Amino acid sequence: GKREIASNGVRPFLNPLSIKKIPMLGDATFQLLSRIGVRQIHTLAEMPVEVLQQMIGKNGIDLWKKANGIDFSQVEPYTERKSVSTEHTFDQDTIDLNMLHALISGMVEKLAYQLRCEQWLVSTVVVKIRYANFDTETKQAKIAYTSADNILTKTVRELFNRLYSRRMRIRLIGIRFTGLVRGNLQINLFEDTQELAALYQAMDRIKNRFGYDKVGRAAGFNFTAKENR
CATH class of the missing domain: 1.10.150.20 (5' to 3' exonuclease, C-terminal subdomain)
Known part of the structure; x- marks a missing residue:
């Protein structure tokens, strides 16, 4: 309120x-x-x-x-966050799929960590590609509410693979999670385990204490390390 x-x-x-x-x-x-x-x-x-x-x-x-309560700045009404997103523009247009998949993993991992820190769950995943000729295409998918890296990464990769059909050089990749509701990490009992939930919690604690880039899964960690040199 x-x-x-x-x-x-x-x-x-x-x-x-x-x-x-x-x-x-x-x-x-x-x-x-x-x-x-x-x-x-x-x-x-x-x-x-x-x-x-x-x-x-x-x-x-x-x-x-x-x-003394003196403030002349404009008052803006509080609004709930509607989405979290990130984009990466390449210095040189690329078709390197190994690098693109590693980048996607790193981008998702960082957004998922943000979601868990702010206690959000998402229900819609959107992937955007901008080609070298500046044509831009997007695809989205509905999922069960989650903030788990493995589910989000799998969904983003599937959308990317469906979206990237023209085999042209890519200039930009964007990822956006929408349909946010308040909540903590949801575990899919058929695909995930308590050990996986404990792993996320342990990794988040290390990131909170030592910084985001100190721990991560291998697929995205190498790219993140390069990006922050």
Whole structure:
């Protein structure tokens, strides 16, 4: 849901909150302000703006304005995410199927990781190809709600193989997952196992701790490593 606060209620609403609630206030600034006893927005709002500017620089003025509820930026209504997508444009047009399949695996793995981190499941997979002559074609497929790499990769590859029939050089590949609903990893009891679910969870924990590129399945990992050199 959403909550609307009248202009005369902004300060009473903000005053008791921790300064950690202020957007873009980093750990270093929080520690700096905490050392001088500024831990609540009320205290920050009462400080002379000149003092904050001397301590933090231009950001001090911005923090003071936020603490006092002063913001002239346009308010945009919150909307749920409708899709996640990624595209790759090649420096040189290609027909290297081994490289294309490796790229697809890496792209899917990265999107699936994003889905699980944000707790989304998808029901529609869309693949796009743009050829060297800029002709663009797409295909899509409906699937059971999931965020599992193996199911998504299989579906994307099948769509790509059906789509790529002209054997022309490819300039761009795009993948989009739509039909999103909130939820955690769904396991197909006929195709997947608890061990596979545990593997995804373990890989995600390592990625969360050490960074996305530290672990991945071989098919997509080699391409990701090359891409991030």
